[in-house]
Amino acid sequence: ETGVTQTPRHLVMGMTNKKSLKCEQHLGHNAMYWYKQSAKKPLELMFVYNFKEQTENNSVPSRFSPECPNSSHLFLHLHTLQPEDSALYLCASSQDRNRGGETQYFGPGTRLLVL
Amino acid sequence: AQKVTQAQTEISVVEKEDVTLDCVYETRDTTYYLFWYKQPPSGELVFLIRRNSFDEQNEISGRYSWNFQKSTSSFNFTITASQVVDSAVYFCALIKAAGNKLTFGGGTRVLVKP
Numbered sequence: 001e002t003g004v005t006q007t008p009r010h011l012v013m014g015m016t017n018k019k020s021l022k023c024e025q026h027l028g029h030n031a032m033y034w035y036k037q038s039a040k041k042p043l044e045l046m047f048v049y050n051f052k053e054q055t056e057n058n059s060v061p062s063r064f065s066p067e068c069p070n071s072s073h074l075f076l077h078l079h080t081l082q083p084e085d086s087a088l089y090l091c092a093s094s095q096d097r098n099r100g101g102e103t104q105y106f107g108p109g110t111r112l113l114v115l
Numbered sequence: 116a117q118k119v120t121q122a123q124t125e126i127s128v129v130e131k132e133d134v135t136l137d138c139v140y141e142t143r144d145t146t147y148y149l150f151w152y153k154q155p156p157s158g159e160l161v162f163l164i165r166r167n168s169f170d171e172q173n174e175i176s177g178r179y180s181w182n183f184q185k186s187t188s189s190f191n192f193t194i195t196a197s198q199v200v201d202s203a204v205y206f207c208a209l210i211k212a213a214g215n216k217l218t219f220g221g222g223t224r225v226l227v228k229p
Binding site: 031033042043045048050055056088090092094100101102103104105106107108109111 | 146147148150152157158159160161162165167206210211212213214215216217219220221222
């Protein structure tokens with residue numbers, strides 16, 4: 001496989017469920033990102049990881065819990081979500097966050113619906 | 116603070132027409148990078164171009180061309196002889212050279228009708 005992959009592509013969950021989103025990059029990059037894209041809102045950066053260390057948390061509620069076990073994999077654990085959390089969640093990777101200005105390559109996203 | 120504005124929310128054209136997407140940005144940094152991404156209905160953001168703030172040369176790639184004008188803080192994107200497959204949302208974005216935060220514009224939806 002090439003590029004950035006995300007699973008599942010679609011997810012419907014209740015407010016009391018716990019689920020996880022998975023992202024995997026096959027580009028040899030060291031930085032990974034989670035973005036949220038809601039209807040009628042700009043893309044919002046949620047978390048940044050560089051060399052497995054979290055370097056950015058953009059004031060994201062604790063019901064979203066990221067995990068980065070290695071530079072190729074990134075997870076977003078979800079629990080007790082709200083309907084307003086329904087959105088497209090995009091994962092991205094770049095060569096090295098510390099080099100600055102690097103191109104971010106995106107996965108296809110997980111379209112999440114919270115009922 | 117950085118800001119990217121895409122004033123056109125939606126553009127509709129007929130196939131083979133040219134379409135230009137505007138992008139205006141604000142930044143206090145002297146060194147930065149500008150990007151364009153395409154988001155087709157499938158959802159994936161597809162990287163199109165990255166441009167360094169010191170490189171004001173216009174660029175052409177097939178039917179795509181970009182016009183970077185630092186004096187007006189604009190980085191416009193033109194699709195020549197549009198095709199139905201060009202239908203997508205296009206995002207302009209900015210990142211400072213020493214940073215990792217990509218600031219996106221609101222996107223412009225392009226609809227190309229046959």
